[in-house]
Amino acid sequence: MDDNTLNFTSEFIETGFVFAPFKSEENAVLFPLKNAEFINEHILIEEDFSFNTIFEHATNSDKEKHIHLVEKTLDEINNNELKKVVVSRKEEVLLSEFDVLITFKKLLKTYANAFVYVWFHPKVGLWFGATPETLLTISDHNFTTMSLAGTQVYVDTNEVIWKSKELEEQQLVTDFIQNQLEPITSNLKIDKTETVKAGNLLHLRSSVEGHLNKSSNLKELIRKLHPTPAVCGLPREKATLFINQNENYKRTFYTGFLGELNFEDKNSSLFVNLRCMCIDGKKAFVYVGGGITKDSNAKKEWEETVAKTTTIKKVL
Numbered sequence: 001m002d003d004n005t006l007n008f009t010s011e012f013i014e015t016g017f018v019f020a021p022f023k024s025e026e027n028a029v030l031f032p033l034k035n036a037e038f039i040n041e042h043i044l045i046e047e048d049f050s051f052n053t054i055f056e057h058a059t060n061s062d063k064e065k066h067i068h069l070v071e072k073t074l075d076e077i078n079n080n081e082l083k084k085v086v087v088s089r090k091e092e093v094l095l096s097e098f099d100v101l102i103t104f105k106k107l108l109k110t111y112a113n114a115f116v117y118v119w120f121h122p123k124v125g126l127w128f129g130a131t132p133e134t135l136l137t138i139s140d141h142n143f144t145t146m147s148l149a150g151t152q153v154y155v156d157t158n159e160v161i162w163k164s165k166e167l168e169e170q171q172l173v174t175d176f177i178q179n180q181l182e183p184i185t186s187n188l189k190i191d192k193t194e195t196v197k198a199g200n201l202l203h204l205r206s207s208v209e210g211h212l213n214k215s216s217n218l219k220e221l222i223r224k225l226h227p228t229p230a231v232c233g234l235p236r237e238k239a240t241l242f243i244n245q246n247e248n249y250k251r252t253f254y255t256g257f258l259g260e261l262n263f264e265d266k267n268s269s270l271f272v273n274l275r276c277m278c279i280d281g282k283k284a285f286v287y288v289g290g291g292i293t294k295d296s297n298a299k300k301e302w303e304e305t306v307a308k309t310t311t312i313k314k315v316l
């Protein structure tokens with residue numbers, strides 16, 4: 001970049017790299033390709049990294065607050081028309097030493113199946129992430145997306161049994177994607193659900209592909225998909241309201257999306273910003289959440305967030 005101007009996109013018609021917050025009404029940051037230097041380089045990852053095994057654990061206060069939030073979410077689901085809400089938290093980790101490149105390489109090494117990134121703007125901050133979730137890829141109106149939800153810790157095998165809670169949680173995301181996309185697409189194809197590994201975790205995933213109608217555009221497709229119930233909830237507006245009123249912190253770019261916008265021949269690849277952290281001086285802020293449905297158990301949901309932060313904390 002030539003300067004530190006903060007550029008935005010609202011129409012998603014420019015070419016560049018987009019970094020969009022969770023809230024659709026807030027500005028999406030753009031690094032326009034015309035102001036940038038595009039370097040394509042192979043990164044050599046050394047074998048001998050030592051990963052941090054004795055990291056700080058979440059505090060009891062983090063635990064109590066999160067369990068309370070999950071219980072409140074369950075009350076809301078049982079008494080109102082909410083079917084699912086993804087609730088989240090931000091965990092502070094003190095850094096004794098920190099090196100951008102080493103942290104990035106450790107993330108690359110840990111997450112073989114993820115979109116791993118490091119992103120910086122002097123007016124926004126330094127973000128890292130390793131997300132297993134594609135929001136969408138599109139090329140010449142042919143797009144792919146996915147329904148990703150349900151979590152269990154990986155122990156030696158992908159051949160695992162899923163409980164009805166996780167199966168339903170993921171099916172809600174699949175149904176939402178189908179309903180949202182049918183009016184603006186053709187040839188919608190949803191694959192069988194499979195188990196995928198991301199770091200130390202397993203998730204349920206169904207791949208989706210289709211053709212965007214000629215009368216629709218990328219902005220419409222993004223707005224239909226983001227935020228999916230994998231990061232927000234169902235019904236979407238009510239879940240958004242619940243999140244805004246009850247999570248006691250700002251998600252900012254966590255559960256937003258990022259990636260290449262309108263590269264050659266209008267190719268875009270956008271990823272949901274999960275398993276991410278923001279570095280601020282001597283602190284890292286790790287963001288994490290999980291989907292709550294009627295069958296959730298508050299303590300288990302807490303443990304799921306702990307498992308989700310483990311891998312990312314190891315690279316610090």
Ligand SMILES: C=C(O[C@H]1C=CC=C(C(=O)O)[C@@H]1O)C(=O)O
Pocket residue numbers: 086088133148149150151203229230231274275287288289290291292308
């Ligand atoms: C919201 C997160 O994960 C989502 C993606 C996969 C599985 C999820 C789950 O099992 O709750 C979440 O929907 C997160 O990791 O912060």
